[in-house]
Amino acid sequence: MWLNEDDPIHKRDLFFSKPFVNSPGTLGFAPDPHKMPVIANLGAFITHPISRKPRQPASNRACIPFPGGFLLHTGLPNPGITRTISRYKHAWAGASLPIIVHLLVEDPGSLAEMIRKLERLENVMAVELGLPPNCDPDALRSLMDAAIGELPIIPCVSPDQIPVLRETLLALNPTAVHLVEPRGVLPDEAGNLITGRLCGPGIFPTMLHASRELLDVSFPLIVNGGMNSKLQADTFLNAGVTALGLGSVLWQLKQAFLA
Amino acid sequence: MWLNEDDPIHKRDLFFSKPFVNSPGTLGFAPDPHKMPVIANLGAFITHPISRKPRQPASNRACIPFPGGFLLHTGLPNPGITRTISRYKHAWAGASLPIIVHLLVEDPGSLAEMIRKLERLENVMAVELGLPPNCDPDALRSLMDAAIGELPIIPCVSPDQIPVLRETLLALNPTAVHLVEPRGVLPDEAGNLITGRLCGPGIFPTMLHASRELLDVSFPLIVNGGMNSKLQADTFLNAGVTALGLGSVLWQLKQAFLA
Amino acid sequence: MLTKLLEINQIGEERAGVLDIPEKYWPQPGQYMPCQHDSDPAAPLVTNLFRVIGTGDQLYLGPMPENWLPGDSIHILPPQGNGFSIPAAARRVGLLPFGVSPLRLLPLLKTTLMQNAALVLFWDAGQNHDILHRLPTVVEVAPTATLAENLDWLDYLAIDIALGDLPQLNSLLSIPELPFDGQLLIRTDMPCRGIGDCGVCAVKTTKGWQHACTDGPVFQLKELHHVAQ
Amino acid sequence: MLTKLLEINQIGEERAGVLDIPEKYWPQPGQYMPCQHDSDPAAPLVTNLFRVIGTGDQLYLGPMPENWLPGDSIHILPPQGNGFSIPAAARRVGLLPFGVSPLRLLPLLKTTLMQNAALVLFWDAGQNHDILHRLPTVVEVAPTATLAENLDWLDYLAIDIALGDLPQLNSLLSIPELPFDGQLLIRTDMPCRGIGDCGVCAVKTTKGWQHACTDGPVFQLKELHHVAQ
Numbered sequence: 001m002w003l004n005e006d007d008p009i010h011k012r013d014l015f016f017s018k019p020f021v022n023s024p025g026t027l028g029f030a031p032d033p034h035k036m037p038v039i040a041n042l043g044a045f046i047t048h049p050i051s052r053k054p055r056q057p058a059s060n061r062a063c064i065p066f067p068g069g070f071l072l073h074t075g076l077p078n079p080g081i082t083r084t085i086s087r088y089k090h091a092w093a094g095a096s097l098p099i100i101v102h103l104l105v106e107d108p109g110s111l112a113e114m115i116r117k118l119e120r121l122e123n124v125m126a127v128e129l130g131l132p133p134n135c136d137p138d139a140l141r142s143l144m145d146a147a148i149g150e151l152p153i154i155p156c157v158s159p160d161q162i163p164v165l166r167e168t169l170l171a172l173n174p175t176a177v178h179l180v181e182p183r184g185v186l187p188d189e190a191g192n193l194i195t196g197r198l199c200g201p202g203i204f205p206t207m208l209h210a211s212r213e214l215l216d217v218s219f220p221l222i223v224n225g226g227m228n229s230k231l232q233a234d235t236f237l238n239a240g241v242t243a244l245g246l247g248s249v250l251w252q253l254k255q256a257f258l259a
Numbered sequence: 260m261w262l263n264e265d266d267p268i269h270k271r272d273l274f275f276s277k278p279f280v281n282s283p284g285t286l287g288f289a290p291d292p293h294k295m296p297v298i299a300n301l302g303a304f305i306t307h308p309i310s311r312k313p314r315q316p317a318s319n320r321a322c323i324p325f326p327g328g329f330l331l332h333t334g335l336p337n338p339g340i341t342r343t344i345s346r347y348k349h350a351w352a353g354a355s356l357p358i359i360v361h362l363l364v365e366d367p368g369s370l371a372e373m374i375r376k377l378e379r380l381e382n383v384m385a386v387e388l389g390l391p392p393n394c395d396p397d398a399l400r401s402l403m404d405a406a407i408g409e410l411p412i413i414p415c416v417s418p419d420q421i422p423v424l425r426e427t428l429l430a431l432n433p434t435a436v437h438l439v440e441p442r443g444v445l446p447d448e449a450g451n452l453i454t455g456r457l458c459g460p461g462i463f464p465t466m467l468h469a470s471r472e473l474l475d476v477s478f479p480l481i482v483n484g485g486m487n488s489k490l491q492a493d494t495f496l497n498a499g500v501t502a503l504g505l506g507s508v509l510w511q512l513k514q515a516f517l518a
Numbered sequence: 519m520l521t522k523l524l525e526i527n528q529i530g531e532e533r534a535g536v537l538d539i540p541e542k543y544w545p546q547p548g549q550y551m552p553c554q555h556d557s558d559p560a561a562p563l564v565t566n567l568f569r570v571i572g573t574g575d576q577l578y579l580g581p582m583p584e585n586w587l588p589g590d591s592i593h594i595l596p597p598q599g600n601g602f603s604i605p606a607a608a609r610r611v612g613l614l615p616f617g618v619s620p621l622r623l624l625p626l627l628k629t630t631l632m633q634n635a636a637l638v639l640f641w642d643a644g645q646n647h648d649i650l651h652r653l654p655t656v657v658e659v660a661p662t663a664t665l666a667e668n669l670d671w672l673d674y675l676a677i678d679i680a681l682g683d684l685p686q687l688n689s690l691l692s693i694p695e696l697p698f699d700g701q702l703l704i705r706t707d708m709p710c711r712g713i714g715d716c717g718v719c720a721v722k723t724t725k726g727w728q729h730a731c732t733d734g735p736v737f738q739l740k741e742l743h744h745v746a747q
Numbered sequence: 748m749l750t751k752l753l754e755i756n757q758i759g760e761e762r763a764g765v766l767d768i769p770e771k772y773w774p775q776p777g778q779y780m781p782c783q784h785d786s787d788p789a790a791p792l793v794t795n796l797f798r799v800i801g802t803g804d805q806l807y808l809g810p811m812p813e814n815w816l817p818g819d820s821i822h823i824l825p826p827q828g829n830g831f832s833i834p835a836a837a838r839r840v841g842l843l844p845f846g847v848s849p850l851r852l853l854p855l856l857k858t859t860l861m862q863n864a865a866l867v868l869f870w871d872a873g874q875n876h877d878i879l880h881r882l883p884t885v886v887e888v889a890p891t892a893t894l895a896e897n898l899d900w901l902d903y904l905a906i907d908i909a910l911g912d913l914p915q916l917n918s919l920l921s922i923p924e925l926p927f928d929g930q931l932l933i934r935t936d937m938p939c940r941g942i943g944d945c946g947v948c949a950v951k952t953t954k955g956w957q958h959a960c961t962d963g964p965v966f967q968l969k970e971l972h973h974v975a976q
């Protein structure tokens with residue numbers, strides 16, 4: 001083993017030329033400068049969540065507004081890792097910014113398999129782990145173990161996962177942690193209850209609160225925050241956050257603060 | 260011991276003649292039918308949080324709006340348990356609805372002391388425990404032990420406390436659990452970061468999500484939910500919630516759905 | 519692009535509005551125009567507006583959100599998606615607004631009448647409905663239930679339907695193979711307009727899953743009949 | 748009670764509006780009127796409006812939120828809290844809008860002039876400020892810095908100040924005991940209007956902690972001077 005013991009293989013430094021990224025699922029599988037001029041303002045591009053096997057849209061897919069934001073439930077459809085790589089590896093290699101591949105993680109075995117397929121792809125900077133909603137410390141530990149390889153690993157946690165996973169994250173000391181939107185439940189038009197991510201400016205105080213629970217840690221923090229103004233972005237950056245994940249603002253027609 | 264072992268003394272049934280309560284801190288220390296006609300629609304009245312010693316207002320007290328709601332940080336000022344009881348015990352005894360006293364809990368010793376002072380007060384139906392933000396399972400267990408007495412005990416938890424305290428609550432099986440608003444952080448006008456409770460219709464999807472994490476339990480659930488419509492109230496009741504805590508709607512001038 | 523909302527008209531139950539938009543950016547019937555109010559911070563979603571019938575030579579878009587008022591500033595993008603295209607040979611055209619006002623389908627009137635086609639509007643509105651008074655007399659209005667008897671008569675059918683209502687449409691058009699051409703405008707949330715491949719607008723077709731935002735919102739009826747989910 | 752917003756006026760930097768309210772419910776200067784827009788689900792807080800100067804015999808309230816427009820429906824409650832009360836014997840009156848427009852203090856003009864008192868407005872606005880043109884010529888306008896020299900001259904001082912600015916006021920009025928009567932309108936959030944004893948509006952006084960919503964928002968200067976937090 002030619003590595004220093006104090007320098008575990010999954011610990012790499014991430015460098016963002018600009019302190020913004022898109023949150024996973026907001027800009028599709030690969031950057032497209034024509035469709036999304038905003039990528040000129042991003043330090044890295046995060047892909048749509050990708051799973052081992054293809055996933056189809058959820059039958060109860062929906063986008064439900066609430067005061068301050070909207071709930072998004074899609075089932076995270078994607079063509080699966082193999083087809084995604086063959087379709088997008090050239091777009092990733094030729095992109096003007098580094099790519100972070102977001103993996104929808106089910107179990108350690110299939111995760112390791114996915115990671116192996118991503119190693120040595122040009123311009124892939126890191127891999128993000130989209131953890132299952134009820135991921136416990138043991139599961140996180142075995143997933144992080146399975147993910148060890150050539151690429152820096154960024155686990156994604158939502159605010160409700162912090163109390164459970166905080167200590168484990170401190171012990172694992174990953175390259176970075178990405179704090180993503182909380183989940184919520186809303187009735188759809190027919191009254192059926194739909195679970196999904198909450199997006200929009202209304203989640204800002206929740207994300208700012210959650211980020212402060214992790215700021216005393218040693219690893220860099222990427223935070224999605226319902227941001228739609230420079231003031232909000234500066235609040236996070238002044239609090240010590242390394243990069244900001246933009247979500248709903250990327251789908252809006254007014255993106256003044258990014259210009 | 261004249262009690263059956265299977266029937267621990269802190270386990271009592273709560274009965275609400277109407278499925279609404281006010282959330283703690285929204286209607287002061289005692290019901291006042293002139294100032295708050297809404298109490299005719301409530302099944303019980305929950306007091307402002309009361310501490311062992313008097314508490315003064317926080318120096319950075321604030322009410323900060325955000326899209327979908329507002330953040331409230333007060334420092335939970337109150338005259339302390341002794342003065343509160345002497346000032347309000349007659350109003351409690353003569354009230355048209357039962358009183359639930361909300362205690363701001365610091366440690367088991369002072370909690371036990373507060374509970375003793377409340378026992379045998381007329382028309383006090385139960386005691387609610389406002390837990391410290393970072394309450395862990397051990398702390399919850401010793402607080403619940405200290406609270407055992409003649410009054411039913413209702414611990415309050417916020418959504419971010421559920422993953423940590425769920426198992427302990429299942430084991431303790433309290434009379435009821437009150438799910439209260441999450442905490443958040445926002446900058447005030449001067450840019451200082453303020454921590455406080457998040458209120459308003461924007462928290463509805465978060466509270467509905469959190470309530471579903473506790474619905475498979477055996478104890479009744481009271482939920483604050485940013486509700487401002489009958490549809491939202493029915494969503495919670497249909498999901499199996501026992502009583503609904505009303506918050507920001509009580510301070511509004513339009514309370515149509517309660518009429 | 520930032521523009522102004524010039525005028526609001528109540529047509530039946532829906533609100534239609536006139537935006538100040540150069541004619542080259544006017545959406546075709548069935549296409550959508552992403553719009554967003556300039557000053558509503560609590561509404562982070564884009565509103566996709568469709569061309570609807572109005573009066574005179576102006577472009578009317580709908581349905582307008584309740585809180586948008588004349589004089590408001592509105593951000594817009596150029597029209598997106600595939601609109602309706604009536605086959606030039608169609609002589610017997612049907613319009614089927616499925617459980618919805620026919621506002622989005624009626625902009626097809628002009629083309630239909632220009633190619634001298636007969637036109638039936640399959641719609642169950644009351645006889646005195648506001649919209650009926652705006653229709654030329656050559657347009658026949660028939661109850662939706664009569665569609666089943668008219669399947670042989672039609673050359674082309676244009677449908678406006680919510681994604682969730684597709685199973686009901688399958689019952690109405692319950693024959694295995696349709697004897698006419700048709701297109702459907704699928705109404706579904708399209709929050710990302712294709713930028714994010716979010717999949718909220720996914721529609722199952724004979725070609726596999728497609729996205730209403732980029733592959734639709736107007737689809738070929740034959741590609742969805744008995745397939746769509 | 749539900750009422751209508753009749754008219755909006757821009758006065759200096761602030762928006763003042765006319766609500767359709769019976770005269771018996773008009774707030775006194777310094778009192779507040781809890782108001783809430785009927786159709787803004789994302790704005791759950793009540794807006795507390797104050798009486799401001801306007802024109803003619805109508806009641807003007809301010810500051811009006813940016814998105815409230817003439818014609819909008821507004822819920823209101825009767826005026827609340829303690830307003831200003833100028834001592835009948837006061838002959839030399841000062842008004843001190845502290846870092847804010849004098850709109851909320853100027854409704855005191857009428858009483859002051861009726862009791863033939865001299866009136867100085869301590870205010871640092873530019874000479875051509877909109878509001879200056881609305882003032883009768885008997886009103887003297889002087890820079891805030893001149894207040895310190897005029898403490899002996901005053902019988903009564905009315906102040907409009909944000910809670911957070913009280914330490915600065917203490918520096919301006921840096922003598923231990925004030926030789927005149929005075930009152931302050933404390934501007935602070937009052938989300939519960941006293942219903943909830945929430946304490947957001949708490950003000951420290953010589954009598955202990957008080958609530959601006961019920962004990963104020965106008966307080967006696969002597970009870971806050973060098974005390975307030």
Ligand SMILES: Cc1cc2nc3c(=O)[nH]c(=O)nc-3n(C[C@H](O)[C@H](O)[C@H](O)COP(=O)(O)OP(=O)(O)OC[C@H]3O[C@@H](n4cnc5c(N)ncnc54)[C@H](O)[C@@H]3O)c2cc1C
Pocket residue numbers: 024049055056057058059060072073074075076103104105106129130131132133156180183195196197
């Ligand atoms: C075909 C299909 C149909 C479905 N139908 C339903 C249904 O009818 N009802 C229903 O309740 N659910 C259904 N699901 C399950 C549901 O899709 C999952 O809960 C899914 O993860 C929800 O996605 P979402 O859009 O709510 O986003 P979220 O779950 O909120 O995703 C947020 C983040 O969490 C991560 N994440 C979420 N779930 C997982 C996971 N399981 N493993 C790893 N990472 C995860 C993602 O990476 C993402 O970054 C279905 C799934 C599929 C594939």
Ligand SMILES: Cc1cc2nc3c(=O)[nH]c(=O)nc-3n(C[C@H](O)[C@H](O)[C@H](O)COP(=O)(O)OP(=O)(O)OC[C@H]3O[C@@H](n4cnc5c(N)ncnc54)[C@H](O)[C@@H]3O)c2cc1C
Pocket residue numbers: 283308314315316317318319331332333334335362363364365388389390391392415439442454455456
């Ligand atoms: C005089 C004073 C000054 C203060 N100054 C500051 C300050 O400058 N900055 C600062 O950050 N904090 C300050 N605090 C501490 C802060 O007030 C506490 O965090 C307080 O609990 C916050 O109240 P809140 O309005 O944010 O409501 P929340 O904390 O959001 O209250 C929500 C619920 O949690 C319960 N709860 C909250 N905290 C506790 C607790 N400690 N123990 C038991 N139950 C609890 C309550 O019962 C309530 O039901 C001060 C406190 C006091 C008494």
Ligand SMILES: Cc1cc2nc3c(=O)[nH]c(=O)nc-3n(C[C@H](O)[C@H](O)[C@H](O)COP(=O)(O)O)c2cc1C
Pocket residue numbers: 055
């Ligand atoms: C409540 C529910 C939860 C589901 N959760 C998942 C899931 O977590 N992951 C997944 O890949 N599919 C999930 N599915 C989807 C099913 O596994 C299956 O793919 C789906 O029902 C569609 O299958 P079909 O079109 O072949 O009938 C879920 C489905 C339902 C109804």
Ligand SMILES: Cc1cc2nc3c(=O)[nH]c(=O)nc-3n(C[C@H](O)[C@H](O)[C@H](O)COP(=O)(O)O)c2cc1C
Pocket residue numbers: 314
């Ligand atoms: C950051 C911070 C946190 C505080 N937390 C609490 C608390 O949890 N409970 C409490 O009773 N007081 C709390 N206080 C208040 C202090 O204990 C003290 O009461 C406050 O600073 C006011 O005291 P003073 O007016 O005598 O200076 C806190 C104060 C600060 C600044």
Ligand code: FES
Pocket residue numbers: 707708709710711712713714715716717718719720729730731732
């Ligand atoms: S709207 Fe997101 S893919 Fe169509």
Ligand code: FES
Pocket residue numbers: 936937938939940941942943944945946947948949958959960961
């Ligand atoms: S506003 Fe709540 S006590 Fe004054």
